[in-house]
Amino acid sequence: MRLLRFLVVMVRRELRQLARDPVALILTLVAPVAAAAIASAAFGSPPRVEATVVGVASDLRLGDLSVLIDMLPAAADADGTLAWEIVADEQRARDMVEAGHAEAAVILPPIGAPAGSPIKVVANRNAELVAELASSGAEALTMRVRAVAALEAAGIASVPGIGPIEVRLVSPDREPLSGTELYGPAIAVFFMFLTAGFVARGLQEERTLGTLGRLRTIPIGSATIVTAKVVTMLIVACVEFATVFVTIGIFSDAQWGNLGAIAAVALALALVVGALALLIASFAATAIGLHALEAGVAFGFAALGGYIVPLQNLPDAARTVAAALPNGIAIGAMRDITANDAGGGDVTAAVLLILVFAGVFGGIGYARVRRVVEA
Amino acid sequence: MRVGRVLTIALAFVRRQGREPVGVFFMVFAPLMLAFVFGLGDKRANDSVPIAIVREDDGPLARDLAELIDDRPELRVRNFDSRADVEDAIRRSDVYAGVVIGRDYDERALSTTGEPIEVIGNQSSSAFTAASAAIALVVDRENQALTMARELDLDVDDARERAGGPPVEVVRITAHETKRATGLGRATAGMLIYFVFDTSMFHCSALLAERRLGVVARMTTTATRNSEIVAGEILGRLMMAVVQIALVIPAGILLFGVRWGDPFGVVAIAVSFAIVSTGIGVAIGCRANTELSLFARTGLAAVAALLGGCFFALSVVPDWLRIAGHVTPHAWAVDGLSRMVSTDAGVGAIATPLIVLMSASVVVTALVVVRFQRALVR
Numbered sequence: 001m002r003l004l005r006f007l008v009v010m011v012r013r014e015l016r017q018l019a020r021d022p023v024a025l026i027l028t029l030v031a032p033v034a035a036a037a038i039a040s041a042a043f044g045s046p047p048r049v050e051a052t053v054v055g056v057a058s059d060l061r062l063g064d065l066s067v068l069i070d071m072l073p074a075a076a077d078a079d080g081t082l083a084w085e086i087v088a089d090e091q092r093a094r095d096m097v098e099a100g101h102a103e104a105a106v107i108l109p110p111i112g113a114p115a116g117s118p119i120k121v122v123a124n125r126n127a128e129l130v131a132e133l134a135s136s137g138a139e140a141l142t143m144r145v146r147a148v149a150a151l152e153a154a155g156i157a158s159v160p161g162i163g164p165i166e167v168r169l170v171s172p173d174r175e176p177l178s179g180t181e182l183y184g185p186a187i188a189v190f191f192m193f194l195t196a197g198f199v200a201r202g203l204q205e206e207r208t209l210g211t212l213g214r215l216r217t218i219p220i221g222s223a224t225i226v227t228a229k230v231v232t233m234l235i236v237a238c239v240e241f242a243t244v245f246v247t248i249g250i251f252s253d254a255q256w257g258n259l260g261a262i263a264a265v266a267l268a269l270a271l272v273v274g275a276l277a278l279l280i281a282s283f284a285a286t287a288i289g290l291h292a293l294e295a296g297v298a299f300g301f302a303a304l305g306g307y308i309v310p311l312q313n314l315p316d317a318a319r320t321v322a323a324a325l326p327n328g329i330a331i332g333a334m335r336d337i338t339a340n341d342a343g344g345g346d347v348t349a350a351v352l353l354i355l356v357f358a359g360v361f362g363g364i365g366y367a368r369v370r371r372v373v374e375a
Numbered sequence: 376m377r378v379g380r381v382l383t384i385a386l387a388f389v390r391r392q393g394r395e396p397v398g399v400f401f402m403v404f405a406p407l408m409l410a411f412v413f414g415l416g417d418k419r420a421n422d423s424v425p426i427a428i429v430r431e432d433d434g435p436l437a438r439d440l441a442e443l444i445d446d447r448p449e450l451r452v453r454n455f456d457s458r459a460d461v462e463d464a465i466r467r468s469d470v471y472a473g474v475v476i477g478r479d480y481d482e483r484a485l486s487t488t489g490e491p492i493e494v495i496g497n498q499s500s501s502a503f504t505a506a507s508a509a510i511a512l513v514v515d516r517e518n519q520a521l522t523m524a525r526e527l528d529l530d531v532d533d534a535r536e537r538a539g540g541p542p543v544e545v546v547r548i549t550a551h552e553t554k555r556a557t558g559l560g561r562a563t564a565g566m567l568i569y570f571v572f573d574t575s576m577f578h579c580s581a582l583l584a585e586r587r588l589g590v591v592a593r594m595t596t597t598a599t600r601n602s603e604i605v606a607g608e609i610l611g612r613l614m615m616a617v618v619q620i621a622l623v624i625p626a627g628i629l630l631f632g633v634r635w636g637d638p639f640g641v642v643a644i645a646v647s648f649a650i651v652s653t654g655i656g657v658a659i660g661c662r663a664n665t666e667l668s669l670f671a672r673t674g675l676a677a678v679a680a681l682l683g684g685c686f687f688a689l690s691v692v693p694d695w696l697r698i699a700g701h702v703t704p705h706a707w708a709v710d711g712l713s714r715m716v717s718t719d720a721g722v723g724a725i726a727t728p729l730i731v732l733m734s735a736s737v738v739v740t741a742l743v744v745v746r747f748q749r750a751l752v753r
Contacts, residue, residue: 031674038681041692100552100718118541125547126557126717128422129505132449135543136512140519142540147519150537156526163518164484164525165440166491167511169498172465172473176497182468194674208584287580288392292401295573299409308686309416312425312451312469339466 006220010228014202015235032191032240033247039187039308040179040248053134054085054093054105064108068141094122103127104134177339180252185262185334186307188244189327192266192273193298195237197290199229199277204290207372222370230274237270257337261344265337268351269330271358278365282372301327326357376606380599384607389614392581402574402619406566407626413686414562414631421557424506425451427461427473434481436531440492440517441476449509458495465496472496472506485525549634549719555690559631560716567623568708569685571616571649575656576676578612582660605748609657609740616649636715640722640729644715647732648708654739661743684709707731 018025069084085102087093093105103124109117119138123131151157203226245262248254256262276297284290302308304321305328311319322328333350336342392398430441445452453470455461461473473495483490494510496503516538524534556564585591594604624641627633635641680686682696683705689697700706711728714720722729 028674031678034678035674035681038678038692038696039686041696042681042687094548097548098550100550118544121543121545123545123547124550124553126421126550126553126555129424129449131545131547132423132447133505133509133512135545136447136449136509138543139540140512140515142543143516143519143538146540147523147538150523151526154527163515164486164488164490164521165514165518167507167514168491168493169507170493170495171498172462172495174462174466176466176468191674194677284397286395286397287584288395288577289397291577291580292397292405295577296401296405299405303409303412309412310420310468313416313420314412315415335467340463 003220003224006224007228007231010224011231011235014228014232018232018236028195028236029240029243032188032244035191036180036184036187036244036248040183040252053083053130054087054096054102064141064145067144068106068137090120090122097122097124100124103130106134106138177335178252178254180248180254181256181338182335183307184244184248184254185331185338188241188266189269189331190298190302190308191244192237192241192270193276193301193327194294195233195240196273196277196280196297197294198233198236199274200281200284200290200294202229202232203281203369203372204284204287223366226278226366226369230277233274233277234270237273238266241266241270255338257339257341258343261337261342261347262334264344264351265330265333265347265354268354268358269326272326272354272361275358275360275362275365278369279361282365282368301325304328305331307331326354329353376600376603380603381607381610384594384599384604385610385614388581388608388611389618392578392611392615398577401577402570402615403622403626406570406619406623407563407630410559410563410566410627410631413566414559417562417687418558419451421555423449423451424472424502424509425453425470426506426510427453427455427464427470428476429455429458429461429473430476431478432476432480436484436521437476437480439531440480440513441474443513443517444474444510447509447513450506461495471500471502472510474510484521485531487525549717551718551720551724553714553717555688556713556717557688560627560633560635561688561713563623563627563631563633564712564716565680565685565687565709567620567627567645568648568683568705568712569680570623571619571645572652572655572680572705573676574616574619575612575649575652576659578615579656579660579663582608582657583663586661601748602744605657605744609653609743612653612656613649616653617646620645620649633716635712636718636720637722640715640725641712643722643729644708644711644725644732647729647736648704650736651704651732651739654736654743657743658739658746679703680705682706684713688713704732704735707735 085096087096090105090107093102093107096102097105104127105122107120107122109119119142121131121134121138123134245256245259249256280290280293280297284293304318305325307322307328311322323332329350333342333347337347426444428441428444430437441452441454444450453464455464455473458473458475461470461475464470465473475493475495477490477492480490480492492514494507496506498504516535519538520531520535523529523538524531527534529537591604591608595601620642624635624645628635682700683689683703684700685705689700689706689709692700707728711725711732714725714728718724
């Protein structure tokens with residue numbers, strides 16, 4: 001009971017100290033919200049593909065070029081995904097690609113060119129997707145011309161463009177998650193990892209100022225001192241996390257799903273961050289080392305399991321790594337809750353797994369940091 | 376101002392920081408490691424579109440079509456077991472399109488009645504449009520082969536071979552201009568800028584410690600002028616930033632093959648940014664009173680980096696955000712470096728970001744020397 005009273009007093013003291021610096025407090029709460037909004041805008045929607053392709057053909061081959069342009073009907077319909085421009089010669093096409101006015105140019109060999117002359121694609125090396133699309137279109141055109149010629153040689157009239165397979169575009173049953181629904185949790189988790197610095201810096205500062213040593217002269221154990229720091233961090237982390245969710249929920253159309261389940265996942269993850277904070281504090285001997293470790297841990301976890309870089313754009317191994325890290329498990333569980341209306345029962349396994357990480361990191365961290373406090 | 380004294384103070388700072396192996400690791404390896412992850416993600420996002428395939432028919436023609444789609448470099452294919460799994464992956468944005476090859480595909484592919492394949496996705500997204508166009512082109516080629524096989528009574532493989540022409544010749548060129556810089560070059564530039572700023576921020580801790588211990592105040596009791604102390608503190612931090620730049624730029628060339636472009640332009644942009652961030656770092660170090668207060672500003676540094684396009688190209692965000700991003704010096708520096716790494720443009724092409732950064736470096740340094748001198752030596 002007495003220990004609990006000490007703990008409450010120390011946590012209140014820590015929080016009061018934090019409140020004395022309103023700028024810091026505001027930054028702590030505003031920064032993740034601002035970052036979530038920016039990241040949602042940047043990563044939240046599928047990448048925009050916008051390109052101009054230049055077609056070059058002599059008058060006699062303009063028909064072929066129009067067949068090629070028609071081969072990309074879906075692209076032509078969308079808002080400027082692939083726009084075509086036709087120019088008279090190869091030099092003009094190259095100039096347009098070099099000047100950045102077009103991403104790729106498809107250059108048809110003139111009529112009368114030797115048989116087997118290939119179609120040429122000149123592309124900006126920063127527009128690989130457009131280069132491959134143009135090249136695929138050129139291959140398809142070549143194949144059409146040769147197929148029609150083979151059929152005509154056999155006396156069979158063919159209708160270009162019509163074949164046995166038809167592509168039918170279908171909308172999904174449910175709308176994809178919005179940018180904020182995808183990246184709000186990822187950013188909230190990243191900033192939660194940054195809050196590990198509260199514990200680590202607090203312990204470091206007290207060690208430097210000698211206040212830790214003075215605290216040890218009163219009858220409280222090192223566990224109480226460390227727990228007070230961790231509890232303060234948990235409160236800050238949870239408030240920060242909730243601020244991101246509530247603010248985004250108010251200012252966007254995000255539907256998070258079962259908030260109780262999200263809170264359970266977030267709390268379990270906050271415990272992992274608290275445990276990591278102890279590990280960081282125990283390893284860092286100086287302020288610079290501390291800064292390097294806390295940023296390294298936050299960015300390391302974010303890069304490998306934090307979905308900060310959209311996982312669909314990384315090699316398959318990245319998905320495996322993310323699924324084995326506590327933040328990856330947490331964000332995956334949150335997306336399940338939002339995307340598939342998963343409830344508390346559905347994320348129990350994820351929460352337990354995250355708690356195992358908290359136990360392991362916390363055990364090692366406490367054993368190490370106790371020596372620092374008692375030194 | 377005596378240059379010798381300024382240099383002594385600056386070099387003392389550099390020596391002290393150089394003794395910190397974790398700090399040195401953080402300055403050089405962290406930007407490169409993050410550049411690798413962000414660069415790889417950025418490159419793959421711009422080179423290809425992730426799609427899903429479900430093959431409900433296990434026949435050879437269905438397998439062939441799935442393989443032909445899988446072979447396209449502009450598509451990154453993941454195989455799924457059911458349509459429901461594909462819809463779930465689309466909802467989570469794990470893929471932007473899903474191809475469903477139906478149950479009777481093989482039976483109907485060689486008939487005249489035809490067989491539809493479904494491409495599922497959000498039709499208002501340009502990534503879906505690009506993916507469906509790429510799939511449609513593969514299907515178009517397969518249609519030619521299947522029609523030839525049916526009409527000329529050929530084996531489908533023979534028909535594909537007969538219809539196939541000479542390979543398309545693709546020539547990739549470095550343009551003078553580009554709508555968007557991508558890949559490892561852009562990511563390394565972004566991470567260099569972010570970490571130069573972040574290094575300045577973590578040097579605030581050293582400044583806070585010096586102020587607390589009264590080191591700077593005690594220095595003022597010597598014949599060293601206040602302006603020399605401030606200049607020395609700024610120069611020391613700037614030297615560290617220059618060392619960081621000097622290590623990360625060649626490492627980018629060696630590890631990722633980054634083509635930095637005109638060396639004068641790259642160095643001018645990076646050093647101007649380093650002066651601005653050093654000034655901001657010293658200003659914050661003069662104002663902050665606690666480690667926690669400094670720590671809160673670390674989050675602000677991350678937001679400034681996000682806003683300034685260190686983690687992703689600002690061309691992917693809405694216009695209002697791109698304009699807001701240019702409030703930060705990061706955006707100007709990343710603009711300049713991205714242009715150098717992704718085009719063959721010369722220094723003239725980065726005149727605007729260079730002028731903005733140089734002006735900012737003069738203003739910030741002057742402000743720190745005039746306004747924060749008293750706070751530093753107090």
